Amino acid sequence: MATTDRKATTLALAHALSAAERGLAVIPLSRTKLPALRSPHRDSAAPSPLPAPPFEQAGSPPPPCHGECGRFGHGVYDASTNPRRIRELFAAAPWATGYGIACGLPPHHLIGIDLDTKSDTDSSAALRELALRHLFTIPATVVVLTPSGGRHVWLSGPPDVVVPNSAGRLAPGIDIRGAGGYLVGPGSRTEHGVYGTAPGTAHLAPAPCPPELLRLLTPPARTPHRAPSATGRHGQGLVQFVLAAHEGQRNTRLFWAACRAYENGIGPELAHALTEAAVRTGLTEREARSTLASAARMSTPHRGQEPD
Known part of the structure; x- marks a missing residue:
């Protein structure tokens, strides 16, 4: 088992470095698809499900740590395209068997359309219906096949638009991975199998998100x-x-x-x-x-x- 895990980690690192060469910031993932490195601040968190945050005591809200402390374990905020840092991340998580690709970061400002197969609704049909109703088409782009039979459609967003994460808001069975989220990268091995690119899409770059779809993915303007x-x-x-x-x-x-x-x-x-x-x-x-x-x-x- 240890040999198999080492091999899976080596392969995951190789795939992660390849993704980084394409401008995709990555982090190591465990077999559960979660970030492989735990938060360095976990022991300082209050055990209560409704904790009193620090700003209650200090009088002003400190911003949440997004890696400013210099340690690993901040999830998607650890993501990098720097080969040296990526190797350091994987060295700190030798149990990692996959990698996550951070969404919303330059140069691609990646948006992930997660078409789920676990719901009773046909998510692919729901996306086609949305496309017909709102007059857009999904361009040729990277498509990643999940072990459960789902698909991740990669799109590129504009740099001045923040697309939030959502689950089922666009349509039942369709989750969106945007700023602050990540997608499991192709080549990752999880408890349920291996992620891989759909035939004929591995060489593609994430295609620009159609404007009509982008409007559906962004929240209304603030008042x-x-x-x-x-x-x-x-x-x-x-x-x-x-x-x-x-x-x-x-x-x-x-x-x-x-x-x-x-x-x-x-x-x-x-x-x-x-x-x-x-x-x-x-x-x-x-x-x-x-x-x-x-x-x-x-x-x-x-x-x-x-x-x-």
């Missing part, structure tokens, strides 16, 4: 009259707390931040900014508004209390 700055530094900190959420903690962080906002009397002014932040992390607007409404009810004086 300036509801800017979070009106709520002061504490309100900005709560918004940043929500923006830093990863999958699996988005609702929890939004609920916690909303409770703090309503308890401090800035809930109504901050509601729009919190909703936008939650949508950027992958929640739907309906889910975000429902969570905010629950927080408002829980935080009403003499009625609510913090959840267990």
Whole structure:
């Protein structure tokens, strides 16, 4: 088994270096498709599912560490095209059997269209229906085949547009990997098999995303009259707390931040900014508004209390 793992790691590193030569920033992944290196800050995190963030104690919100500490283990923020750094990353994670490609970074500003096969909906048919309805076509581009039978369609976005990650927002069974997300690179070996490029697409560069599709992938423009700055530094900190959420903690962080906002009397002014932040992390607007409404009810004086 050890020999097999070493071979898989060597192959993953080779594929990662090849991707980097094409301008794609990479990180090592484990067999579970998660970043292979754990966060160096994990031991300093509070065990409670609703932790009190540092800005509650310090009075101002420190930005989340995106690798400024100089250590590995910051997920997609570790991604690099530098061969030396990539080798260092893999040397720190000798159990890695795959690699992830960071989305949203120059020069390609990669956008991943993840066509899932696990849902009851035919995601490929859903994408074709969207293309017909909104008058666009998916150009010839890189397509990666997943072990489960799904497909990752690679597209290139413009440098001045931030495409957020989302799950099922575009259509059932279609997930979007944008800024802050990553795609499993071809050649990666996971618990379920090996990722590979579809025949005839390996030599292609990510094609430009059709403008009509890009409009569907980007959130609506912000309304300036509801800017979070009106709520002061504490309100900005709560918004940043929500923006830093990863999958699996988005609702929890939004609920916690909303409770703090309503308890401090800035809930109504901050509601729009919190909703936008939650949508950027992958929640739907309906889910975000429902969570905010629950927080408002829980935080009403003499009625609510913090959840267990």
